[in-house]
Amino acid sequence: MVSFVDKLLLGRELKFEEGRLSIFDQRVLIVPVELILLLIEKSVADEKFEQAIYDVMKKSVYGFCQTLAKRRGIEPKKMVDLLINLAEMNGYGKLQLINLDYDKKQAIFHMRSLPSEALLEKKLGKRIVDRYWAGMLAGGASWIFGEDVDAVETRCVADGKESCEFVVRKV
Numbered sequence: 001m002v003s004f005v006d007k008l009l010l011g012r013e014l015k016f017e018e019g020r021l022s023i024f025d026q027r028v029l030i031v032p033v034e035l036i037l038l039l040i041e042k043s044v045a046d047e048k049f050e051q052a053i054y055d056v057m058k059k060s061v062y063g064f065c066q067t068l069a070k071r072r073g074i075e076p077k078k079m080v081d082l083l084i085n086l087a088e089m090n091g092y093g094k095l096q097l098i099n100l101d102y103d104k105k106q107a108i109f110h111m112r113s114l115p116s117e118a119l120l121e122k123k124l125g126k127r128i129v130d131r132y133w134a135g136m137l138a139g140g141a142s143w144i145f146g147e148d149v150d151a152v153e154t155r156c157v158a159d160g161k162e163s164c165e166f167v168v169r170k171v
């Protein structure tokens with residue numbers, strides 16, 4: 001079976017040139033997981049910072065979808081599959097779509113193995129910690145629904161749950 005990564009490579013959608021890694025012509029970075037864990041720990045201790053991370057992630061994924069749609073004419077339903085594949089390929093974890101309602105502009109996602117599972121033993125003061133990831137889902141979902149939506153995490157692997165759950169709905 002041809003994997004998603006193979007397909008990207010075959011279509012020249014995943015490129016490494018002049019020290020730049022890009023997916024669909026948009027630059028990405030491979031960063032150590034510790035950087036994400038540090039972002040989470042800082043976010044948990046500082047609501048303003050947490051909101052800023054949420055907002056920047058939301059904007060970033062929304063922009064990614066917008067550019068991709070403009071260049072390649074990708075329809076919303078195809079974008080859902082693409083984003084799920086990208087989430088896995090980028091190593092964040094296994095993203096599962098539980099429910100998606102285009103009319104109500106609502107969705108539920110389960111995400112296994114986010115890096116925050118490493119924070120289970122830490123006393124962070126909060127047990128639901130993946131606000132940055134909620135931001136990414138909110139950005140993708142806002143583009144897919146064609147309307148501004150937000151995502152809220154309702155359970156978390158950092159709290160010992162088997163997956164994180166995110167609920168997307170209108171602002």
Ligand SMILES: [Zn+2]
Nearest residue numbers: 130156157164
């Ligand atoms: Zn979580």
